Amino acid sequence: MPTPFQNRVYALCKKIPRGKVSTYKEIGKALGGRGQIYRAVGMALKNNTHAPVVPCHRVVASNGAIGGYHGSTRGTFIEKKIKLLQQEGVLVKDNKIIHFKKKLYRF
DNA sequence: CTCTTGACCGACG
């Protein structure tokens, strides 16, 4: 069972439109949190095993880095995440999102 | 309740 906090995070993830991405920080802000809120967001997504029902692959770090996927900061899953993003029109180079500012979706 | 850890961020040198 997910915690209420996790539910909020997942709900926001679903709101992200196709071809757009968001960041841990923006999600945290949207939740009304401040400071280290994005760290808690990261934990929530890590606990998310039902991907891609929840499009957590559209959530990246604030600097445009991919971040992590399926509980890993690097590995096969990350490649999968990149592929999914590129399928949706978000180009990724060297684990960073191209035109990140343009693709960034704010709530 | 206390302590640790995490898919993080921003500032500084």
Place this chain on the structure above:
DNA sequence: CCGTCGGCCAAGA
């Protein structure tokens, strides 16, 4: 560009 430090959220032990 890279390593280091401060910050101060949520969940689990």
